[in-house]
Amino acid sequence: MAADSPLKGLIPDLDYDKEMQRWANMFKVLSEPEPQIGHTPRNEIWRKNKSVLWHYPAKQKKYEIPLFFVYSLFNKPYILDIAPKTSVIEGLTNMGYEVYLLDWGSPGYEDKKMGIDTYIEKYLRTAVKRAIRHSGAEEITLIGYCLGGTIASIYASIAEEPIKNLIVATVPIDFQPFMGPDKWAEGLREGDIDFERFIDTYGIIPPKLVEGMFRAIGAPIYFTNYTNLLHRAHDSKYVDKWRRMNKWTLDQVPFAGEAYRQLASDLFKENKLIKGEIMVGNKQVDLRNIKANLFVVSGSRDNLILEEQSKPLMDLASSKDKSYITVEAGHVSLALTGLFAKIVHQWASSRSNPL
Amino acid sequence: MSDKKNYDPYESLNKFSLVWEKQINDFIFLITNNKDFVKMSDRGTDLHSRYLETFKKNQEALASVLNLPTKNDVTNVANLTLQAEEKMETLEEQIWDLQDSVKSQNKEIESVVEVSKEIIKLTKQLKTELVKTKKELADTKGLHAELQELKFELLKLNDFKQEFETIKELIKEEKSSEPVLTGTASGN
Numbered sequence: 001m002a003a004d005s006p007l008k009g010l011i012p013d014l015d016y017d018k019e020m021q022r023w024a025n026m027f028k029v030l031s032e033p034e035p036q037i038g039h040t041p042r043n044e045i046w047r048k049n050k051s052v053l054w055h056y057p058a059k060q061k062k063y064e065i066p067l068f069f070v071y072s073l074f075n076k077p078y079i080l081d082i083a084p085k086t087s088v089i090e091g092l093t094n095m096g097y098e099v100y101l102l103d104w105g106s107p108g109y110e111d112k113k114m115g116i117d118t119y120i121e122k123y124l125r126t127a128v129k130r131a132i133r134h135s136g137a138e139e140i141t142l143i144g145y146c147l148g149g150t151i152a153s154i155y156a157s158i159a160e161e162p163i164k165n166l167i168v169a170t171v172p173i174d175f176q177p178f179m180g181p182d183k184w185a186e187g188l189r190e191g192d193i194d195f196e197r198f199i200d201t202y203g204i205i206p207p208k209l210v211e212g213m214f215r216a217i218g219a220p221i222y223f224t225n226y227t228n229l230l231h232r233a234h235d236s237k238y239v240d241k242w243r244r245m246n247k248w249t250l251d252q253v254p255f256a257g258e259a260y261r262q263l264a265s266d267l268f269k270e271n272k273l274i275k276g277e278i279m280v281g282n283k284q285v286d287l288r289n290i291k292a293n294l295f296v297v298s299g300s301r302d303n304l305i306l307e308e309q310s311k312p313l314m315d316l317a318s319s320k321d322k323s324y325i326t327v328e329a330g331h332v333s334l335a336l337t338g339l340f341a342k343i344v345h346q347w348a349s350s351r352s353n354p355l
Numbered sequence: 356m357s358d359k360k361n362y363d364p365y366e367s368l369n370k371f372s373l374v375w376e377k378q379i380n381d382f383i384f385l386i387t388n389n390k391d392f393v394k395m396s397d398r399g400t401d402l403h404s405r406y407l408e409t410f411k412k413n414q415e416a417l418a419s420v421l422n423l424p425t426k427n428d429v430t431n432v433a434n435l436t437l438q439a440e441e442k443m444e445t446l447e448e449q450i451w452d453l454q455d456s457v458k459s460q461n462k463e464i465e466s467v468v469e470v471s472k473e474i475i476k477l478t479k480q481l482k483t484e485l486v487k488t489k490k491e492l493a494d495t496k497g498l499h500a501e502l503q504e505l506k507f508e509l510l511k512l513n514d515f516k517q518e519f520e521t522i523k524e525l526i527k528e529e530k531s532s533e534p535v536l537t538g539t540a541s542g543n
Contacts, residue, residue, distance in 0.1 A: 012362035022365075048444065049437055109426050110433035126444070133451075181384055187393035194397060197404040201411070221379045224372050231369040 022233040029229070035243050037078045040090045042101075046130045050105025053127045055098070055134065056089050062096025064353035065164055066135045067344070068128060069101040070155075072147035073119070073259060074210065076251050077103050079335045080145075082244050091341030097352065100131040106253040112203035115258040117280040120155050128161050139164035141348060142292075145335065146170050146305065147263075150273070153313060157289040158280055165351050166290065166319075167344060169297040170331055172309045173287070173316075175268045179304055180217035189269050199257045207252035218303065245336060274312050287316040294322040295347045297340075299329045323347065 046053040069089075071077035080101065081089045092099050102124065107114065132140050139162040144152030149171030156166045178185040187193045199205070205213075215222060225246065232238045266272045278285040294317050298307045307326065314324050327334065327343065334340045386392065418425045 012364075014362055014364075018363075048440065108430075108433065110430040110437065122441075181388040183388045183390055184393055187390060187397075192390060192393050192397060193400070195400065197408075198400050201404040201407045219376065219380050220383045221376055224369070224376050227365070227369045227372040231363070231365040 018234045021236075022230075025233040025236060025239045026230065029233075029239065029243060034247050035083075035240060037244065037247070038081050039084055040081050040087055040093060045100075045134050046127060048123060048126065049111070050107060051123050051127070052103045052105060053130060054101045054103060055131075056093050056101065058093050058096050058098050060096055061098060062355055063098075063349070064355055065137055065139050065141055065351075066098035066100055066131060067092060067141050067143055067348070067352075068131050069099065070124065070142055070144040070148040070152040071102065071104065072145060073104055073116075073151075073255060074147060074214075074252070075248065076253060077101060079248050079332065080340075082248065082336060083241065086241075086336065086338035088335050088338055088341045088344075091338050092344065095341070095345050095349075097345075097348075098135055098137075100127075100135075102127045104253075107204055107256045108254075109203050112257040114256040115262045116151065116154070117262070117278075119259065120151060120158075121281050124151065124155050125159070125161070128155075128159070128163075132161065138162060141165040141167065141352060143167045143344065144169070144171060145340075146331070147172070150267070153287060153290065154273070154278065154280060154285050156292055157285050157287050158283045163292045165295070165348060166292040167295045167297070167348065168310070168313065169334055169340060170299050170302055170305045170310065171296065171313065172267075172305050174274050174309050174312045175271050177306045177308045179306060185268075188264070195264055196261070199261050203257050205255040205257065205260055207254050210255050211250070211252045241336075245332070274316065287313065288318050290317040291319055293351055294319040296322075296324045297334070297343055298324070298326045299331055299334060300326050301329060301333075302331045304331045321351075 040056050042054045042056045044052055045055050069077070069080060071080070081087045084090065089099050089101065104119070104123070128140060128142075132138075142152045142156060142163055142165070144150070144167070146169070149168035150173065152166060153168060153171065153173065156163050184193075202209075225242070229239065229242050232242075266278060270277070272278045273285070274287070276284065276286040276288075294313070296310055296313055298310050299305075300307070311324070314322055325343070327339065329337070329339060334343075415425055415427065417423075
């Protein structure tokens with residue numbers, strides 16, 4: 001008849017294995033080198049200035065028409081190849097698609113005069129031509145993610161190259177709805193705040209300021225990612241996923257000044273894209289000229305791009321074959337979980353000339 | 356704190372930090388989401404830009420005196436490289452166009468060569484047939500001449516036959532008239 005300790009209920013039972021694993025993982029996060037990103041085999045086909053066109057060969061080619069990823073000018077594109085088994089590109093190459101990715105690179109001070117129109121005319125157009133020539137196909141599928149979707153849509157409306165399909169995910173077309181503080185959007189549109197002098201002085205927006213911009217719109221104080229890590233550090237898989245996501249989020253690239261000016265003034269302030277007032281070279285960009293098969297993907301839990309921003313593309317495009325779906329995913333989780341590969345395959349398999 | 360599941364001290368920390376973060380951010384937005392703050396940021400950004408511009412100008416001036424390269428100098432050099440790269444790319448595309456046109460011309464030439472090969476074959480065939488036909492024609496002519504001769508001979512024979520028939524008739528007539536003369540002589 002042993003007497004119960006009076007302190008029995010006071011000191012909680014800890015799962016010591018779990019705690020040991022937790023702190024072992026935390027120590028690893030602090031001391032180990034960063035995880036290896038970009039494991040899917042690829043070869044460089046073309047390089048211009050800082051941009052590189054990568055070719056990811058299919059494991060076993062099953063579709064004739066290749067996929068061409070147009071990534072955003074913010075962040076680096078390795079989110080599409082973030083981890084084995086959850087990589088979007090790996091998934092697509094395993095399913096038999098030839099994948100091309102245009103990595104815009106990190107602009108330097110000499111690129112301060114590069115606008116979105118320059119990116120499209122001199123980089124994207126040439127890259128698409130090269131990809132078509134390299135693959136030996138007659139047509140190509142463009143896939144745009146976020147701002148890359150905007151760029152892909154603009155290009156698709158003025159392209160002379162044979163674009164059969166256009167897939168855009170979480171794409172901002174209508175810049176009127178805004179997720180951030182509304183008074184700021186109002187201030188920018190009414191001219192209360194103006195970034196012209198700022199852009200002229202800096203030339204290119206440094207990466208830390210780009211990160212600051214995203215934080216200012218979303219969450220100025222952000223430490224819950226660390227508490228989340230601490231909470232689930234016993235799960236090694238979660239820790240690996242967290243490290244990769246964290247690395248990508250903090251890995252911002254500088255943003256060319258002229259492109260930023262066009263983004264802030266033409267796209268955001270005056271919403272010229274849906275009005276059809278943007279000029280690329282000597283061509284007027286009219287989204288009604290998009291004849292390619294269209295597939296628009298929206299995330300229901302997207303906290304950066306609202307669904308209302310993507311929907312107008314469905315009304316404007318003149319494609320005969322257009323579809324719109326909403327997926328239970330956030331802005332980045334589409335690519336992070338590899339869900340995007342399955343969504344693309346579902347739609348593109350019948351439209352990519354299976355061999 | 357039940358005995359059934361073990362205590363996770365960080366779960367509550369996580370929950371609290373989520374709530375704290377949201378509260379702090381909401382508070383920040385409350386303070387900053389107004390026109391006055393926006394206008395103030397505009398002034399602040401403008402001031403910062405002006406200061407930075409002046410600083411840069413002075414730095415350029417100083418760098419030229421101290422003979423130090425600045426960002427602008429590096430940019431100029433980089434731009435030269437970019438120009439050269441663009442020119443090479445244009446040249447590469449032109450070479451590709453030439454290659455493509457040469458390939459298509461080669462294909463055309465090949466098809467023309469094939470067609471002309473067939474024409475030569477046909478011509479040869481026609482030639483042999485012509486020689487054959489000429490030979491046959493010569494044979495036919497010879498046969499025709501012989502036939503003509505035969506016809507002539509036949510005609511001659513026919514004439515001869517007719518003459519012979521006439522002579523036969525004449526002889527018959529003479530034979531029939533002779534016995535009348537003989538009958539009369541014996542009666543005396």
